[in-house]
Amino acid sequence: MTSDVPPPIPFPTAAPEVSRMTLAQQIRESLVVRIVSGEIAPGERLVETRLASVYGTSQAPVREALRELEAMRMVETRPRRGTFVRHFVQQTLRECYVVRAALEETATRLAMLAGTMPIAALRAEVKAMRAATRSGDADAAARASVAFHRHIVDAAHNELLKLSWEALRIEARTSVTMVAADVKLKDIAREHAELLKTIETGDLEAACRETRDHQWHYADLPHDAHGRARRNAS
Known part of the structure; x- marks a missing residue:
């Protein structure tokens, strides 16, 4: 459980892409990390006025950030009681990655x-991930990862699929996963390079299978997409 007045949380390091994030998005990203890391506990109430004071802003961007977190099923609003961090956030992550795997397999x-x-x-994004790995820039690695998959979704030219994918709040959930799963930057670059290599071969079924497996891996279920048991699944 956090204290009544938590210390100010710095926003992500400024960069060209990050600078285009709205204040509400920055607050959302910060809250995502704090929730997943356990700094803000399940069941804890998130008070708009208190958060506005912490982030040095008005209540409007805080309210917008909380609405986005509710859409991500990380918080819930209870009538006449307020907004609370949901229990089973890890289950929400698992569900997201199973759905994302299906969408991206279809897009591929x-x-x-x-x-x-x-x-x-795609090659440019892999190059960006490798550069981010060398510099230790987790934000840049996450942005390049999201961009890699967005390129594929855009290339499918299916607006409903794209809207469904965007509705998963991919950027925020990528940040969540990097914290929750302690993802290594070198692994991000390596996994995407391997996926790109498969796509470049032109083998449709192999590319679709690897695209699906790439996301299913993060669902952290007791079995993989093929029904094989995992020894280390939580």
Whole structure:
């Protein structure tokens, strides 16, 4: 449980892409990290006025951030009582990655069949991930990872699929996963490089399978997408 007045939490380090984040998004990102790390405990009430004071802003961006967290099922609003951190946040993450795996597998299939897979853009994002690994920039690695997958979703040219994917709040959930799973930057670059290599071979089924497995891995279920038991699943 946090104290009544937690210390100010710094926003992500400024960078070209980060600077385009709204204040509400920055607050959301900070709260995501604090919730997943356990600094803000399950069941704890999030008070708008208190958070506004912590982040040095008005209540409006805090309210917007809490609405986004509710859409992500990380918090819940109880009538006449306020907003509280949900229990079972890890279960919410698992559900997200199973759905994301299905969406991105379909996007990969559509893009490869249509011949619209943006290989050059994917290579650029892998290069950015490797640069982020060398500099130890977790924010840059996360941005490049999200961009990599967004390129594939865009290339599918299916607006409903894209809207469903965006509704998962991919940027925020990527930040959550990096904290919750203690993801190593070198692993991010390596996994995406391997996925890109498979896509470049033109093997449709292998690329779809690896795309699905890439996301299913983070669902952290007792079995993988093929029904095989995992020894280290939680």
